[in-house]
Amino acid sequence: MSEAVQTLEGWYALHDFRLIDWNAWHAATPQERKHATEELNTFLSQWQQVENDKLGSTAVYSIVGQKADFVFMQLRETLEELNDLENAFNKSSFAAFTIPVYSYVSIVELSSYLAKPGVDPAEDPELQARLKPILPKAKHICFYPMNKRRDGNDNWYMLPAEDRKTMMRSHGMIGRTYAGKVKQIITGSVGLDDWEWGVTLFSEDPLHFKKLVYEMRFDEVSARFGEFGDFYVGNLLSPEKFAQLIQV
Numbered sequence: 001m002s003e004a005v006q007t008l009e010g011w012y013a014l015h016d017f018r019l020i021d022w023n024a025w026h027a028a029t030p031q032e033r034k035h036a037t038e039e040l041n042t043f044l045s046q047w048q049q050v051e052n053d054k055l056g057s058t059a060v061y062s063i064v065g066q067k068a069d070f071v072f073m074q075l076r077e078t079l080e081e082l083n084d085l086e087n088a089f090n091k092s093s094f095a096a097f098t099i100p101v102y103s104y105v106s107i108v109e110l111s112s113y114l115a116k117p118g119v120d121p122a123e124d125p126e127l128q129a130r131l132k133p134i135l136p137k138a139k140h141i142c143f144y145p146m147n148k149r150r151d152g153n154d155n156w157y158m159l160p161a162e163d164r165k166t167m168m169r170s171h172g173m174i175g176r177t178y179a180g181k182v183k184q185i186i187t188g189s190v191g192l193d194d195w196e197w198g199v200t201l202f203s204e205d206p207l208h209f210k211k212l213v214y215e216m217r218f219d220e221v222s223a224r225f226g227e228f229g230d231f232y233v234g235n236l237l238s239p240e241k242f243a244q245l246i247q248v
């Protein structure tokens with residue numbers, strides 16, 4: 001059996017993708033829309049407070065294209081908190097005007113492929129900050145789930161640890177050339193959801209997503225072993241932008 005890589009886990013993550021039920025929203029009275037908008041704003045403020053208290057983090061983005069209209073990416077300490085917040089939101093009058101279309105459950109993960117020897121992760125403030133990150137409020141988001149292939153000779157999980165480490169080093173080197181351009185949050189989802197990882201990228205320029213993902217396609221770990229789900233790309237929704245989005 002090949003040696004499993006050790007992983008560190010941080011906050012649990014829920015990506016909650018929704019459509020707006022525009023027919024129902026148009027059919028609602030101005031009072032109903034006002035009440036629903038106020039409830040939405042209450043949730044956005046509550047989540048901001050959780051983030052200010054460093055007990056979790058929330059990112060809110062519109063989604064371009066027909067897969068969804070917006071996404072709430074939520075990070076919290078426990079799975080119970082994530083469940084509570086989605087249920088509380090589902091009971092709101094604004095949620096009644098939304099249609100859930102996709103969700104993804106995972107946990108912020110760092111693998112030890114490139115770990116510094118002799119460093120105790122529990123004592124490393126930089127690692128701890130990466131495990132419990134305040135989500136960037138960059139202009140754009142890109143999310144997709146992925147697997148590492150298990151197929152014949154291309155079985156990631158049968159490779160010796162050294163080979164995986166070499167490939168991950170190359171992956172990290174490419175990633176590093178995007179420092180300051182793309183921020184990645186990798187969340188692990190083996191045993192939690194349908195794919196093995198969620199990849200969430202943040203950038204001020206969506207073209208950086210295309211360049212980075214394309215460049216990685218030529219790198220062995222992605223070229224031989226990467227399998228990808230649907231891509232979701234979108235734009236930052238501040239509370240003001242959200243109000244504009246639902247203005248009819």
Ligand code: VOV
Pocket residue numbers: 005109110111112113114146148168171172174175176178179182183184186197199212213216217222226
């Ligand atoms: C912004 C760029 C960027 C950078 C700097 C970066 C660096 C790194 C490092 C240093 C490490 C290893 C240690 C750790 O931190 O876990 C990783 C780990 C990982 N990555 Fe990555 N990655 C990036 C970006 C980046 C992208 C764009 C993708 C999607 C791949 C693609 O083809 O679409 C990705 C995937 C992953 C995954 C799935 C893992 C876990 C793999 C596992 O087997 O455990 N990643 N990644």
